[in-house]
Amino acid sequence: MLKNIEPSKIYSITSKAPKYVFYIFLIILSIGLLEALILSPKDYIQSHSVRIMYVHVPSAWLSLGIFSVIGILSIIILIFKNKNLSLITKSLAPSGFVFSIIALVTGSIWGKPTWGSWWAWDPRIVSMLILGLFYLMYLISWRIFENKSYASNVTSIIAIFGMINLPIIKYSVVWWNTLHQPASVNLLSGSSIHHSMLVPLAIMTAAFALFSILIFLMKYNTELIKIKNKGLNRL
Amino acid sequence: MVGKKVKLRIIFLSTFLILLILSLFLILKSLEDEIVYFITPTEIKDLTELDKKKIRVGGMVKEGSIKANSENINFIITDFKNEITVSFTGAIPNLFAEGKGVVAEGVLRDRNYLISKKILAKHDENYIPPEVKEALENK
Numbered sequence: 001m002l003k004n005i006e007p008s009k010i011y012s013i014t015s016k017a018p019k020y021v022f023y024i025f026l027i028i029l030s031i032g033l034l035e036a037l038i039l040s041p042k043d044y045i046q047s048h049s050v051r052i053m054y055v056h057v058p059s060a061w062l063s064l065g066i067f068s069v070i071g072i073l074s075i076i077i078l079i080f081k082n083k084n085l086s087l088i089t090k091s092l093a094p095s096g097f098v099f100s101i102i103a104l105v106t107g108s109i110w111g112k113p114t115w116g117s118w119w120a121w122d123p124r125i126v127s128m129l130i131l132g133l134f135y136l137m138y139l140i141s142w143r144i145f146e147n148k149s150y151a152s153n154v155t156s157i158i159a160i161f162g163m164i165n166l167p168i169i170k171y172s173v174v175w176w177n178t179l180h181q182p183a184s185v186n187l188l189s190g191s192s193i194h195h196s197m198l199v200p201l202a203i204m205t206a207a208f209a210l211f212s213i214l215i216f217l218m219k220y221n222t223e224l225i226k227i228k229n230k231g232l233n234r235l
Numbered sequence: 236m237v238g239k240k241v242k243l244r245i246i247f248l249s250t251f252l253i254l255l256i257l258s259l260f261l262i263l264k265s266l267e268d269e270i271v272y273f274i275t276p277t278e279i280k281d282l283t284e285l286d287k288k289k290i291r292v293g294g295m296v297k298e299g300s301i302k303a304n305s306e307n308i309n310f311i312i313t314d315f316k317n318e319i320t321v322s323f324t325g326a327i328p329n330l331f332a333e334g335k336g337v338v339a340e341g342v343l344r345d346r347n348y349l350i351s352k353k354i355l356a357k358h359d360e361n362y363i364p365p366e367v368k369e370a371l372e373n374k
C-alpha cells in the first residue's frame with residue numbers, strides 16, 4: 001500500500017499546491033475575520049468577548065482532528081511498516097501543535113473576562129494541556145532519534161498513547177462537573193449557537209484548516225527534498 | 236494476503252489498545268472525586284463528614300438571592316434540589332448574575348453555609364445575539 005510511489009512523482013504535485021492553497025487561505029481568512037470581528041453580532045451576556053470563540057473553537061477542533069489523523073495513520077504505520085505514511089504524520093504534527101497552543105492561550109484570555117480566572121484545574125483544560133504535551137513529545141522524538149525507522153516506531157507509539165486522550169477531551173464536559181461549558185455544536189442534534197454566529201465560526205474553521213494544509217504541504221515537500229538529496233529514488 | 240508478521244502486529248496493537256483503555260478507565264473511575272471541578276449542593280448534603288479543606292461548590296445563583304452589604308455578598312447556590320448559602324468577599328467576575336451558573340471556592344461552616352473568597356462565573360453553551368434574546372423573551 002503506497003509503498004512503491006516515487007517521491008519525485010509526489011513532489012511534482014505537492015510542490016505546486018502550496019501557492020494555490022496560500023491564496024485560498026488568504027481569501028477565506030479575510031472573509032472569516034470580517035465576519036467574526038465586524039459583521040457578527042455580540043452575545044447577549046458575554047458581549048464582544050464572544051469573538052474569541054471564532055479563534056478558540058476552530059483551533060481546538062483542528063488540534064484534535066489532526067491528532068486523530070496522526071493516531072490512526074500511526075496504527076497503520078506500525079502494522080504495515082509504511083514509511084511513506086510516517087512522512088505524512090511527521091508533517092502534520094507542527095500545525096496541530098500550534099493550534100493546541102492557540103486553543104490554550106485564547107481559552108485563558110477568554111477565561112479571565114468570563115469566568116474570572118486565567119486558569120482552572122478543570123478536566124477539559126487539563127486534558128487539552130496534555131494533548132499539547134503529547135504533540136511536543138511527538139515532535140521532539142522525531143528529532144531525538146537518528147535512526148529513521150526507530151523514530152517512526154517511537155513516534156507512532158506516542159501518537160497511539162495520545163489518541164486515548166482525545167475522547168477524554170471530547171467527553172470531559174459530559175462525564176464530570178467542569179467549569180468549561182458543554183459542547184455547543186453537535187453534528188446530530190444541531191447547535192446552541194445562533195446561526196449569525198455559526199457562519200463566522202464555520203468560515204474561520206475552514207480558514208484554519210487551509211492553514212494546516214498549507215503548513216503540512218510545505219513540511220512534506222521539505223521531507224521529500226531531503227530524500228531526493230540523499231540520492232534515494234524511493235523511501 | 237496479510238502476512239503472518241502483520242497479523243501478529245495487529246493482535247499485539249489491539250491488545251495494547253484494550254489494555255491502555257481499560258487501565259485508563261480504572262484510573263479515571265477511581266479518581267472521579269479528584270477530577271470533578273466542583274461538587275453540587277446535593278452532594279454536600281450527602282457528605283459523611285466535613286473537614287476544613289477547601290472545596291468548590293457549583294450550581295445556579297438562585298433568583299432574588301443576592302444580598303450585598305458593605306463587607307460581603309451573600310447569595311444562594313441551588314441545583315434545584317438542594318441549596319447552600321454562600322458568604323463571599325472579593326472581586327466578582329463580570330458574568331456573575333442571578334439565574335446564571337457559578338462556582339464558589341471556600342470552606343464549609345456547615346452543610347448549608349460556605350465561606351468563600353473566590354467565585355468563578357460559569358457560562359452555558361448558548362450563544363445568542365441580544366436582539367434575538369429579547370425577541371425570544373417577549374414571546
